[in-house]
Amino acid sequence: MALSLQTIMLALTVALLSIVAFVISYGVRHYRFTLNRLFGAQRHPYVDIDAACWPTLTVLVAAHNEEAVIAGSLRCLLAADYPPEKLTIMPVNDRSTDGTRAIIDALAQLNPGRIAPFHRAAGKPGKAAALKEATAHVSSEIIVVFDADYLPSRGLLKQLVAPFFDPEVGATMGRVVPLNVGTNLLTRLLDLERAGGYQVDQQARMNLGLVPQYGGTVGGVRVRALESVGGWHDDVLAEDTDLTYRLLIGQWKTVYQNRSECYEEVPESWGVRIRQIMRWTKGHNQALWRHGARLLFARGLTRSEKIDGLALLGIYAVGPLLILGWLLALALFYSSGMPLAGGALYLFALVSYGALGNFAAFFELAAATLVDRSAGKARLLPLNFFGFLVSLFAISQAMLNQMVAALLPRRELRWDKTRRYRT
């Protein structure tokens, strides 16, 4: 009995130390990214391409009940600086029940030959399914996707298309910037989070030749690359993450362009935010399940790309493991068994990954505000801890739901769109 208890304690200790090592590895990764962004060489190789024979381009604007915002997005695209004879704007109206269709058709009538609406009245729900059907009607070389609430600047299309002159590039991604920053505490915290994610994380991965992620909006895809990896998959929750990895495994690169900025709306209520992050969690984990092993054995990728690609896929596993680690450390500390060292070891584990694992993310956010020259926002960082806790539990719940759902009969996916606030 005593022996088995000691064995259990040992096993739990090893588990705890493994979790600590795992979380610290992410902490080191984020510190590396932040230091690279602050002090390393920055790569923006394609942003200066301003004169070229531009390829044919179709801009897909995904819209499901978007009457509040769709007109603004389409007007911005109509004003875009791109050869009109090479540009097609295709709003993808997916079974909207509000005034979205009427607004699209009215704008198409006012701008003959510029807007080619794609109205979908039936079929599988979800953005990926809608894009898949619409893409079948696309004959251009490049597709750029926007959500309906985005307001692209005049030069954004050329910036997102320029990297495709590189024959290795399969997708491009710009920077998403929250517009409704000042609404409430949540929007301000999300603004910080987006800044860290794009200004530091994505750009550092671009600098280091790792794996920038295609984000599903403010991004472009080469049609030939898309077709070579099987097109859009409509049975996934995060079609952007899924596509990033299929392209990577197919030896197509994703390019991040930090200076290709576009406004978006972030969630203004915690309920919407929690649903959003739960969706991202499930989508990411689904991609990890589908592509993790394939990535490890894929040909034509560097070791760094494989390691970083796996780390990116596993990012939503960090939260639940963090909680588990806390519980293990506390339980082992207060238990009487201390097989490897004194209770100091558990305290050390708790403190070390608290310092390195958690603080790395905050260091990243602070660096982002520095680079963005918005130092005032950095004062809100301590409050981000509460947002972090909310995300932590939302992610853990999503993971738990996903594991339970995996055991249940399959349900149909539904378009779980984020609520719009602009009027």
Add this chain to the structure above:
Amino acid sequence: MWALLLLATTALVFALPLAPALQELRRRTDVDPLPIDQEHACDVRHFARRFVALVERELAAIAQGTGRHLAAGYAVMGAGVFHAREDERRTRVSTRVLVAEGPLELPRNFSWLREVYGRHDVRGGCDARLRAVMAGGRLVLGPRAAVLRWAHARSVHALPDCVLLGRLSADEELVLEPGCRFTRIHAPTIVFGSVAVPGRTDRDDERRRALWRAPATAGPRSSALVAGRWVAQGDLEIPAGEVFRGDLVVRGDLVMRRGAGIDGSIKAHGDVRLEPGVCVAGAVVSTRSISAVGRCSVDGPIVAEREVRLGAGSVVGAAGAPATVTAPVIRVEPGVVVHGTVWAKEDGTISFADFVSA
């Protein structure tokens, strides 16, 4: 009591970092979204256009009498040589916006800290230092002239050893002589060096046309077809005269020997060397450096993350089909023609020196 004290101290330690946060939450000093210029379109002529619009507005206001306070900042003249005021002659510096209604000649060794606007031709003296210059006709920059922010004209001729910081653009043609340094230049036709050098000939153009008529090989040796592109792991050398169709990705260095051709685009993770007579129908992209040794033809953009060298007789882009050459450092020999943009993020030079031609 000690327990209360401990509790209070702990609470204070936890609350301290929150104080600036709560203050910012209340005062809302930084709640604006990151500024994005919705009108930004990477137009090299943006400054010139904005300047002309501003000047025309202000001159109209001066003429109407509503802009009397602006008049002191302007020097408006007809045609001919710029005549400086007494104080300007002494310091050889003008702080007024110069507007010339006719052909303008600028004196040598003079500095204009404000813009110069000639509605017709503008001819600058040697060693002139110009903040910005706009010419409705032809702009000639004298030897060793410097432009600090931007210059735009119908056509531009920069004489030897000019320093062209900022943007330089022309509606028709831009000619830069040896010794000039530049950052961002744009025109339908950019000619590097107007003196006779072994440049491109009609035979080169005929050879290029014949190249695309030649039968293509299946693909470069030691490469595999991946998703419609030829992918070579490691270094690759394409033999002289060989032509193939399709895009090419090389994980190492690429050398294309004399007269070879690709009907597609190239990406290399190492250095790229294009020997004389090489033709590329698409773009050339490298994570390191690109050397087009001489008489090469590249139809699409040239993008390098270290350096681009263009040898005499090379042509990038075509009339009506512009392209961009971009790298931190760009070295161009006289006798090169680019249709479109050349953008050296750090340093661009035109010289015969330190460029090894094959």
